[in-house]
Amino acid sequence: MALMRYYLDYNSTHPVLPEVYSKLATINGIDANSSSQHSRGKSALKKINQTTEFLKNFFHCDFDVIYHSGATEFLNTVFSPQNCDQLIYSQCDHSAVHKIAEFRRSLALDSLKLGHLSSQKDWLKELNKFNQSGFKSWFNFQWMNNETGEVLSYELIDKIKSQTNCLVHVDAVQVVGKIKNFQNLPPNADIITFSGHKFGALKGVGFSFINPSIKLKPLIHGGGQQNSMRSGTMNLHGILSLQAALESRDFNQDFIEGEKLKREICQLIQKNSKLEFIQSSSSNTICFMHESLNSDAMLTHFDLAGLDVGTGSACTSGSLSPSQTLEAMGYQNGAKRNIRLSLGPSNWEHQSEILIKLEKVLDKI
Numbered sequence: 001m002a003l004m005r006y007y008l009d010y011n012s013t014h015p016v017l018p019e020v021y022s023k024l025a026t027i028n029g030i031d032a033n034s035s036s037q038h039s040r041g042k043s044a045l046k047k048i049n050q051t052t053e054f055l056k057n058f059f060h061c062d063f064d065v066i067y068h069s070g071a072t073e074f075l076n077t078v079f080s081p082q083n084c085d086q087l088i089y090s091q092c093d094h095s096a097v098h099k100i101a102e103f104r105r106s107l108a109l110d111s112l113k114l115g116h117l118s119s120q121k122d123w124l125k126e127l128n129k130f131n132q133s134g135f136k137s138w139f140n141f142q143w144m145n146n147e148t149g150e151v152l153s154y155e156l157i158d159k160i161k162s163q164t165n166c167l168v169h170v171d172a173v174q175v176v177g178k179i180k181n182f183q184n185l186p187p188n189a190d191i192i193t194f195s196g197h198k199f200g201a202l203k204g205v206g207f208s209f210i211n212p213s214i215k216l217k218p219l220i221h222g223g224g225q226q227n228s229m230r231s232g233t234m235n236l237h238g239i240l241s242l243q244a245a246l247e248s249r250d251f252n253q254d255f256i257e258g259e260k261l262k263r264e265i266c267q268l269i270q271k272n273s274k275l276e277f278i279q280s281s282s283s284n285t286i287c288f289m290h291e292s293l294n295s296d297a298m299l300t301h302f303d304l305a306g307l308d309v310g311t312g313s314a315c316t317s318g319s320l321s322p323s324q325t326l327e328a329m330g331y332q333n334g335a336k337r338n339i340r341l342s343l344g345p346s347n348w349e350h351q352s353e354i355l356i357k358l359e360k361v362l363d364k365i
């Protein structure tokens, strides 16, 4: 009999929801180029405009909406040399931000790396020394951390905005369905960015809310779509999948079931004295470290048991590198000995099977 597999890697990607495929099938016949002037093209554009209105209502936000291929593209847009004189970010930010900072350094452009914002003292002072008036400075605020599930309070944004002249980009990629009230966006943010594949839409599509007073220069030039802010034929299916996914999810249930399963998993982890887990307020993420086994060795145990789990630090091409987030939090050794379980809707009806498998693996390691 084939081994039953369970997917516990939702922070890496949320498999496309079946409801999304069904809803996309209904647009067969209007899937023209949304820039075309014939009626099919106009119907396609109308569908995109309806999705834009839906997103604004869903997130209670009246900012402009820009569609793109996902957060990586838009981080590159906002922090490009033409839009950003100074980049301020945290060591706990996604690897895309680190790579952008590296690229900026190669061009001799300013970037300031802060540590773990919740524990590093005086980072606002450090930021103030760096942040010069007359410069366009962007602060990257990662709302929920992809590796640990830590959620930053968005009062920090108020502090940054009241004490510095930074603009704030909120990386909201991980929050959908994993924190309470994720639909209430940080009120003082200048740009807020999401990736569809983290909540069940198609991969390769994302969107950002942009305060209309912010005038960004495009990263991608071409046919002038989206008011020339992001050229290229619009990804009709991808964009419509955003609405389809958000409408199909029961976020209340996801939050309650996630918290319940997370609590039980944490109890199992606590039974093994070689393991330490990191507290976090997301409902779905459990990150733990082993006192001696490295992530690779642990992954093998989970994989053989039929559990698809992540390490959190291996977003790119499967390579395992020490977790910058855990290092910033002071876990120098734990940074190579961590496992991340990230829960999602397909887990709710298999909670007991998952717990049985997990208990067996956690007993072995």
Ligand SMILES: Cc1ncc(COP(=O)(O)O)c(C=O)c1O
Pocket (backbone or CB within 6 Å): 011, 012, 069, 070, 071, 072, 073, 094, 096, 142, 144, 145, 146, 171, 173, 174, 195, 197, 206, 315
């Ligand atoms: C917090 C966070 N920001 C940004 C990204 C990049 O998103 P994408 O791969 O959709 O471009 C990810 C992806 O894992 C993420 O978790």
